[in-house]
Amino acid sequence: MDKTAAPLRPLIAGNWKMNGRRASLDEVLRLAEKLGGRPPEGTEVLLCPPFTLLLHFRDALAEAGISLGAQDCHWEEDGAHTGDISARQLHDVGARYVILGHSERRQDHGEDSSLIRKKAEAALAAGLVPVICVGETETERDAGKTAEVVVGQLHDSLPEDISHDRLVLAYEPVWAIGSGRTPTGEEIGMVHSTLREALASRLDKPDFVRILYGGSVSAGNAADILGIKNVDGALVGGASLKAEEFYGIIAASRG
Numbered sequence: 663m664d665k666t667a668a669p670l671r672p673l674i675a676g677n678w679k680m681n682g683r684r685a686s687l688d689e690v691l692r693l694a695e696k697l698g699g700r701p702p703e704g705t706e707v708l709l710c711p712p713f714t715l716l717l718h719f720r721d722a723l724a725e726a727g728i729s730l731g732a733q734d735c736h737w738e739e740d741g742a743h744t745g746d747i748s749a750r751q752l753h754d755v756g757a758r759y760v761i762l763g764h765s766e767r768r769q770d771h772g773e774d775s776s777l778i779r780k781k782a783e784a785a786l787a788a789g790l791v792p793v794i795c796v797g798e799t800e801t802e803r804d805a806g807k808t809a810e811v812v813v814g815q816l817h818d819s820l821p822e823d824i825s826h827d828r829l830v831l832a833y834e835p836v837w838a839i840g841s842g843r844t845p846t847g848e849e850i851g852m853v854h855s856t857l858r859e860a861l862a863s864r865l866d867k868p869d870f871v872r873i874l875y876g877g878s879v880s881a882g883n884a885a886d887i888l889g890i891k892n893v894d895g896a897l898v899g900g901a902s903l904k905a906e907e908f909y910g911i912i913a914a915s916r917g
């Protein structure tokens with residue numbers, strides 16, 4: 663597919679979810695070694711470990727030219743919110759990105775798009791770039807509602823004042839996450855172009871917002887997925903846990 667007009671630097675993001683211990687630093691060092699000190703020219707790599715590992719991984723990631731991100735944040739700066747972490751606290755330990763609205767948070771914690779928007783506003787105020795996730799369930803997909811659902815989530819989750827260089831969007835069909843199933847290339851392309859059009863009504867330079875695809879991305883399918891028009895990177899769960907597999911995905915972004 664034609665990617666010649668793509669102005670964007672692809673972003674390959676790893677979401678470790680609730681996985682990893684301090685000893686997992688070895689996996690990060692293995693990835694750094696494979697990358698030979700820095701990501702391939704023109705590609706940005708991001709790793710979002712659990713909160714407990716942010717500081718532990720920070721220096722090794724920085725040395726390898728890999729950005730650091732978190733998986734969620736609270737919408738307040740500080741205060742009486744037992745068990746929560748604020749965007750400012752994430753920024754304080756070196757995070758530059760934060761994933762928001764992942765379907766596992768929407769489902770497990772009942773988060774809705776208006777809450778995601780508050781969190782995204784907090785992230786921006788703290789100097790973080792939100793990676794806002796949208797995606798349909800299998801039932802919604804079967805009912806032909808994919809476009810309606812993802813565009814609705816996008817509009818409701820986006821802060822009022824948003825600029826192309828302070829936002830990453832991720833399309834993650836809920837049924838594709840951790841399932842080994844992915845939509846067809848054509849389906850992914852259609853959803854991404856629909857999201858791009860929706861962005862056009864919200865900000866000046868919609869073509870400059872990176873829209874990632876997430877859901878069962880592997881070293882085996884990455885080249886095909888990353889070659890689809892309007893796919894500007896990947897949000898990778900399970901396959902980001904092993905250096906070998908994650909490296910395979912990063913290498914595929916070179917095209």
Ligand code: PGA
Binds near residue numbers: 876879900901
């Ligand atoms: P997966 O997860 O790559 O394991 O399917 C993706 C995600 O949830 O971000």
